[in-house]
Amino acid sequence: MWRFFFIIIFVLSLAGCSVTIDSKNSESNSDELSQEQQQKDETNGTDSVAEQDSEQNQDSNGFIDLLENVFNIDWSTRVDIEARDVRYLALGDSLTRGVGDETQEFGYTIRLQKELEKWPAVKQVELDNRGKNGRRSDQLLGLLQKGHYDEEIAEADLITLTLGGNDVMKVVKKHLFSMQKSMFDKQLPKFMVNYEEIMSEIRMRNPEVPIILVGFYNPFSIIVDETTPFDPIIHEWNIEIEKMAQQDENACFVSIEDLFTSNEDMVYHVDFFHPNSAGYDRMTRRIIETMQQCNIKEMSDGLFGFEEWENGNE
Template sequence: MYKKIMRCLVAMGTVFLVNISTVDAANKKSINFVAVGDSLTEGVGDTTSQQGYTKRTAQTLTDKYNVGVKTANYGKAGDRSDQILKRIKANPRAIKQLKNADVITLTVGGNDLQQTLFKAIFSKSRQEVTRYVSQAMPDYTENLTSLVQFIKKQNKDAPIYLFGNYNPLYVYLANRDDLNADVKIYNDINANLASADKQVRYVSTFKTLTYGQYTTKKDREKLRTSAKLANRGSINNSMVTKALQDKAKSERNHYITTQDHYHPNDIGYDKMSDLLVKKMAVNKQEWLKK
């Protein structure tokens, strides 16, 4: 077929390169996109009824690749890694849709980390907080592995895009390097699992959602200096507590919602979707080609 096309082009005196993949391979007309996870998949903080990054991504894929996208969202606020697995296992419809998925996304770890930090927040030292987090690593690693393995058991072909987490308190506590480090401990677990599993792709959100509009080192150093001068060393600091509890005030991170100063807002979910689409583009043959 390819040679026949080339002979016709030569006969017409037309000279240009034809990529054989565009001739022999065709895109799917529609794909099944299944999102699993916690509040970031549910879309808490989204005011546009697009289920956070999920339907934003679906629309972008339709626009970019001229493909229909059917979405299924199994996100639930507050769920830890073990709770997500338990919920999905008990849902026959979710299992069926996972089996038929072309693309699977997963947000997990934020609630595991949050609950660990809250238990440790009254610790006497930052080192002790990090020790609490490190001690929780084996359980989280086991739970995450079990969750991913269960998803893979339902579908051995669809790529799984595993999001990392971020530090929503950074703009208030820029002098607390340990909090960023603690988030990175959990992110390393996600990233390492992805690097060891050819079906899993890691999508990092840390820099984008943690730093928000403070994209330069100079901007972040100003935040750090401000936090030091205000003696903001703990989330129980009165200034930080007041800012986090006052829903009428604007959020200092432009990508985080004022509803709870924790979840992404509409801009934040736009950013999450952009990061996901860029990662998906790298291996589009895994989910787009027939």
């Protein structure tokens, strides 16, 4: 915008400096002037025009110099002068790893990385994806307690976390032919203790980093194509994660359980358990929308935002 502003001023300045020479009455006065006086006047007129041209050139050159000095700042880019590289750490299970994404873009993580890089305060996003297929809350907690990812967490400018699906699947596998809701109700407090301790481990290493807690969905709905007993179970677990996020001023919960209730839009991978690329696209949109609602710009002191999304160009 500044470039066009200065160009307009520059053009108007040059237009205002244009010189016109009125010689309308030169012929009518030529008979009254002597040849010597006429030559003298012509000489003076030439000098006057030359002086005006010289002044015009000086003004133009000075203005051009000013523009060149201004344009030493790269106004053509959307990146702020003080934009910096940021580190994005992704922790969690197969959803973080991007299992099922046929484009090999690590699911939502690379998609989110690309959107973050569009923000003027961000020069480049370094993604460190530590997701692992099958990871449960107790497994991630054990790694953190042993000092894994200490440096990565301490240096992170943004952290995303996906957990819960494999904790539920552990109950399913253990009680496949005798499942009751009470079994999941018994496991939920253990899961939440693990989750809270994971958050505590992260906060000990990085007290203010924004943490995006992504919920999980019921993959069995696609198999039976109807409401299953797992729907209220998944919902209750997500509610508890959301409550925990609300207790941390720099945490934000993202609900995705409604995004994968059917496969009408072909959002599932061929394993009918993980999202495909279209599913991860949908998941990324939800994450960004929720980050905006959580005011990620204020949460990150202006470091993160989504300008194009705010302008309705998604």
